[in-house]
Amino acid sequence: MAYRATDGKKLWESPANSGVMAAPVTYMAGGEQYVTFMVGWGGAFSTFAGGQSKNAGVRPYAEVLTFKIGGDEKLAEPDFPPLAKPEPPEQTASAEEIAEGKDLMNGHCSQCHGMNAASGGVTPDLRRLSADTHDHFKAIVMGARLSKGMPSYAEVLEPDEIDKIHAYLIKRANDLLDKEYSDDQ
Template sequence: MNWQGMVRRVIWLAPENGFFFIIDRETVQLLSAEPFAEVTWASHYNLATGRPVEVPGMDYSTESQFVAPSPYGAHNWHPMSHHPETGLVYIPTLEIDYLFEGNSKPHQWGQWNTNTTYSADLMGDDAQDQKDIRQAARGFLTAWNPRDQKAAWRVHRDLAWNGGTLSTAGDLVFQGRGDGYFEALDARSGASLWTFPTQAGIVGSPMTYAIDGEQYVAVTVGWGGILGQTYGLDLGSGLQPPPSRVLAFKMGADHELPPLKPARKRPKPPPRVTDDMSILSQGAAVYAEYCQRCHGQFAVSNGRIPDLRRSAETVYSAFNVIVLDGGLEQLGMPAFKDVLSSDDALSLKAYLIDAANDDWEQRPVSAQ
């Protein structure tokens, strides 16, 4: 690229920490490091030393702090793309408010050892709390101009977890969205030009190819990954989770996706175990620490992994065998007897049955 009047061979990098780096790939000199997303942990980078200048008070080892970016990063694994004609880099961007809390508990083999705590207080006590927490996770498609070291435009996404980007010579940028749409945007302005409802969210990256001179664009459809699992999005549509698949598009095609199948009838939960808030709070804390990364925030699953509020009676009757002894290890559910006691399992069961009853009572009768 032309950098300050000189052509430099460079590396462009938009890592999780929120700064867009331009590095001379021959001398390894740091040429630029500007934030492309919300960043609170550092004010800037010292170009002479290549080190960040940290913001005082953001060290959460002594006191909990909201720090941006979150552990999911400002840009995760989803590939960005570059358009040589516009000069822009198109970055799937995340801005998530996240409370970091220090944790001094000892190392636990096979568990989440990041020296941070998943706070049960963040799980929310009602629908509004849950909505507020989800809205704190914001997604964008950022068109970054490396030459000007700033964004040319940004497009807001309803969900933070979206797919990688593909930019084409036709001045298009393709991206799959977490809310279940595949979209083509104007590479220069960010204006939406075309969308297709894919029935499921997308985190994969588009690609393009040609057969006999006809161009196709294909993308893998299926909303998974760590944030897809933990998000806590209720599939309250009355339909089964959409299948994961590859979709291919070309100009003039008119195929439609087959309709989704009705969801299986939800089992009525057993009666609440207790109204003792100390037990329910303990169960919420256990769930936040050990369960929500797979089964979703607020005990709400996206359907790829079982929603524990809608478990069959056989699951509750064999709860300790499953949770503590690993009765379903062959299906990917590990045993937790090394880190959880029978009292922990009892409180977790009480919490899940309580959440199941809340879910049953809050849904319209027609959905039951």
């Protein structure tokens, strides 16, 4: 919403399709007034509290919006692809290894990927990994995706600890399949 500074009258209103991330700036160009602001879905809430942030019904959609005061264009709805269906391999770990993997995951990975692997959508939801990503999981954790922003844990986690985290993620993927896709089978 935009209000006139002199009397508080509402001048304009539009959905932003995501969370407003910063204060707006207003300016004049060619005798017209514009308001510009950033939208997206970031910060601690959308990453660390993934399960709760999903309840907000917002998906990551980052852009800079500019509106002309008095303009009549409408913001298009974002076209989000469907969420990926999990493709976990067969679970081979023991219940004890899975429990250790949960603790390791929440201790090392939850800051970006959400508690219990439930991402708010800004970073990959580790419950929804593809078969290919599962095949390369250890290499990814050890640094294979540095260029995409995934840090290396090669100096932090032992290979067997990475396997335990992976086992926990396989469990979480199967839990998600049971919850969201049980009618597909």
